[in-house]
Amino acid sequence: MTVVNVIFQVLKVSGGLSCPNTFNQEGEHMDFKKLFRKDDKAVSPVIGVILMVAITVILAAAIGSSVFSKGAVESAPQANFDIKAAGDEAVKIEHLGGDSVNFATRTTVKAYVNDTEKDTNATDLDVMSVGDIKTLKITDANADSNVNIKIIDNTTNQLICDKNIRF
Known part of the structure; x- marks a missing residue:
């Protein structure tokens, strides 16, 4: 069980979640599961994937241009x-x-x-x-x-x- 689930269960048992219409100071509905969750962990892997894709595209372009930029090679008579x-x-x-x-x-x-x-x-x-x-x-x-x-x-x-x- 995660810490968020434990806190959610404590609040539910103590009656802290008994009111179905709980709102914050701005008047928005509060979801206690989302309140304690941090989504900052997903930022680093997303940036890493974007950088890897960018590096792959740049390498493919560099290799492709060097391979296909050579003119026709003249061959000896057979x-x-x-x-x-x-x-x-x-x-x-x-x-x-x-x-x-x-x-x-x-x-x-x-x-x-x-x-x-x-x-x-x-x-x-x-x-x-x-x-x-x-x-x-x-x-x-x-x-x-x-x-x-x-x-x-x-x-x-x-x-x-x-x-x-x-x-």
Whole structure:
């Protein structure tokens, strides 16, 4: 039993609540249960909830603006190449499918002969589309050479193709 209920019972038994029309000095009806009750406790949790909701909204706005503010990301061309040895110091590159690849301006070909990087003149390949077959010269690539060819998009620095060839 709470203190308010105990006081209410004492007043009821002593006859203090016998008059059904009890009024205060302003002429308002008095409810003894409400007279001793304090509702100050609810203020702090309400303010806490409002602050938590405000913080959540601000964080959601900040994260949303940072995620959605980035522009469209440019991707490297997606292409499938078949690369085979074509005699000494040459490889045959066949474009099997995917996007066209511009070797003249946008794409670099790196060749590693026995783990040593060698010069290639990939600009001669120009633009390769599906079905194109072109030959690329690689210095020092001869019989018993292990050659690794990497085709890299210069704009995004993404690897388009990575093939190992044995001459």
